[in-house]
Amino acid sequence: MDSSSEKTTIDFDRIASATGMEAGKVAAxxxxxxxxxxxxxxxxxxxxxxxxxxDLSTATVSYYLNGKKGSISQERGETLQKVLECxxxxxxxxxxxxxxxxxxxxxxxxxLSESPSPEFSLALLKSVKEEAKKYGYYVDxxxxxxxxxxxxxxxxxxxxxxxxxxLSSICVDNxxxxxxxxxxxxIVDFHSWExxxxxxxxxxIIPQNSVFSQLLTHLFLECGYxxxxxxxxxxxxxITRKKKIEVYLEELDRSGIPFxxxxxxIYINRHDIIEGKKAYPEIFRRNPDVDVIxxxxxxxxxxxLVELNAEGRRIPVTGYDNLxxxxxxxxxxxxxxxxxxxxMAFEKLYYAIRFVQKNGTYPAxxxxxxxxKFVKRTSSLKKQSLPVVPPGHAGILSQGxxx
Numbered sequence: 001m002d003s004s005s006e007k008t009t010i011d012f013d014r015i016a017s018a019t020g021m022e023a024g025k026v027a028a029x030x031x032x033x034x035x036x037x038x039x040x041x042x043x044x045x046x047x048x049x050x051x052x053x054x055d056l057s058t059a060t061v062s063y064y065l066n067g068k069k070g071s072i073s074q075e076r077g078e079t080l081q082k083v084l085e086c087x088x089x090x091x092x093x094x095x096x097x098x099x100x101x102x103x104x105x106x107x108x109x110x111x112l113s114e115s116p117s118p119e120f121s122l123a124l125l126k127s128v129k130e131e132a133k134k135y136g137y138y139v140d141x142x143x144x145x146x147x148x149x150x151x152x153x154x155x156x157x158x159x160x161x162x163x164x165x166x167l168s169s170i171c172v173d174n175x176x177x178x179x180x181x182x183x184x185x186x187i188v189d190f191h192s193w194e195x196x197x198x199x200x201x202x203x204x205i206i207p208q209n210s211v212f213s214q215l216l217t218h219l220f221l222e223c224g225y226x227x228x229x230x231x232x233x234x235x236x237x238x239i240t241r242k243k244k245i246e247v248y249l250e251e252l253d254r255s256g257i258p259f260x261x262x263x264x265x266i267y268i269n270r271h272d273i274i275e276g277k278k279a280y281p282e283i284f285r286r287n288p289d290v291d292v293i294x295x296x297x298x299x300x301x302x303x304x305l306v307e308l309n310a311e312g313r314r315i316p317v318t319g320y321d322n323l324x325x326x327x328x329x330x331x332x333x334x335x336x337x338x339x340x341x342x343x344m345a346f347e348k349l350y351y352a353i354r355f356v357q358k359n360g361t362y363p364a365x366x367x368x369x370x371x372x373k374f375v376k377r378t379s380s381l382k383k384q385s386l387p388v389v390p391p392g393h394a395g396i397l398s399q400g401x402x403x
Contacts, residue, residue: 010087015086019079019083030053032052033048047161050080050084054083056072056076058157058159059156059157059159062156063160103161103162104138105137105140105161106137106163106166106353107139107142107162107166108129108140108168109142109166109167109168110124110141110169111144111146111169113143116233117270117271118272119299123338123342124338125141127340127341127342128343130342131342131346135346137163140162142157150176156183164186164188165188165349166189166346166349168190168192169190169191169192171194171237171238172192172194174194174198177196181199184200185200186200186352186355186362186363187202188203188204188345188348188349190204190205190345192204194239198365202352202355202363202364203345203348203366204367204368205344205348208369208372212244212247213247213251215294215318216248216294219294219316219318219380220251223292223316225316228292228294229264229265229290230245230265230266230294230296231283231295231296231297231304232265233267233268233269248294271296271297271299273299273302276302277307280304292315292317292380295318295320296319297319297320297321298319298320298322298325298331299325301317301318301319301329302325302329316379316381317331318331318332319332319379320336321335326375330378332375333377334373334375335372335374336370337372344368351363
């Protein structure tokens with residue numbers, strides 16, 4: 001029977017004897033690992049549990065399981081082997097992947113739980129998984145919070161488990177990724193904060209900013225709005241956010257609209273309903289005469305529309321992403337084409353994996369500009385033509401706030 005479908009039963013005394021630890025300490029380590037795990041008797045042992053019980057890094061354990069046993073002393077190797085035997089780890093799917101040259105898994109690395117745009121990240125992950133499945137690949141998800149990137153890539157917890165990596169919306173630089181180079185793991189990058197243009201990154205997928213210009217031209221020149229406010233995440237050192245703000249400023253200038261940072265832009269922390277509700281009164285405090293609200297998120301646009309409707313205001317609003325809810329609310333938006341982006345990201349990674357396996361080197365770096373689409377709906381029309389909130393959906397904000 002494969003231990004991937006079994007539950008881990010820990011013999012604390014046996015592991016204590018193998019490692020020289022007290023049985024109580026072994027039990028404490030196990031309970032620490034078990035927190036957040038599911039399963040009545042505990043889930044199957046993983047690389048992290050082996051690492052914790054053997055007092056070795058996950059990277060060192062991966063090296064050992066890959067046959068590079070010279071990376072640790074003979075004594076520690078014997079201890080590690082005993083821990084593996086106690087956990088029956090050698091029979092797991094993970095161990096078989098570690099012994100196999102081709103893992104048939106990729107890593108998806110993104111700040112999912114802390115993402116300022118969770119719907120965006122999850123939609124991209126979904127499309128990557130759908131495409132990977134066609135090729136017989138699994139996707140191992142690594143949820144890396146902002147500020148933990150350097151530690152994550154220094155420890156390489158995915159080492160020996162995957163054939164390649166997709167990065168999404170993560171704050172890393174080229175130097176941070178250099179430890180991966182010697183392991184010949186290719187990386188495809190999408191929406192990372194900085195420009196990644198050297199090995200191990202083989203491909204970068206870049207959004208098409210000209211479509212945002214098209215939306216702004218529609219608002220400023222076609223519709224004639226002269227007093228806009230942009231609702232955005234802080235640019236920080238994120239090149240994608242910076243570029244959108246640059247495009248906004250360029251289009252204001254081209255349209256002869258003077259820019260006032262206090263009146264024409266507001267920063268929020270996340271793209272969710274709660275942040276939208278917080279931003280709404282601030283918009284009018286900053287710019288009482290605003291005549292169009294440009295949101296870089298459909299969720300924020302929807303929230304603003306609902307609040308406007310509740311107060312009887314009829315001000316044009318636009319969004320970004322083209323989530324399903326944007327069509328329901330008639331939101332003018334930009335479709336980021338996430339289904340095709342996820343498909344392309346995996347296909348490019350698959351090509352890079354095959355190239356590395358055949359040639360032992362990385363393919364030449366390339367960039368792909370992803371086609372976006374301007375979706376014009378009723379929310380950006382003149383005030384008298386604006387839609388109201390769809391019947392039965394006015395309560396959606398209170399539901400979102402309580403989640």
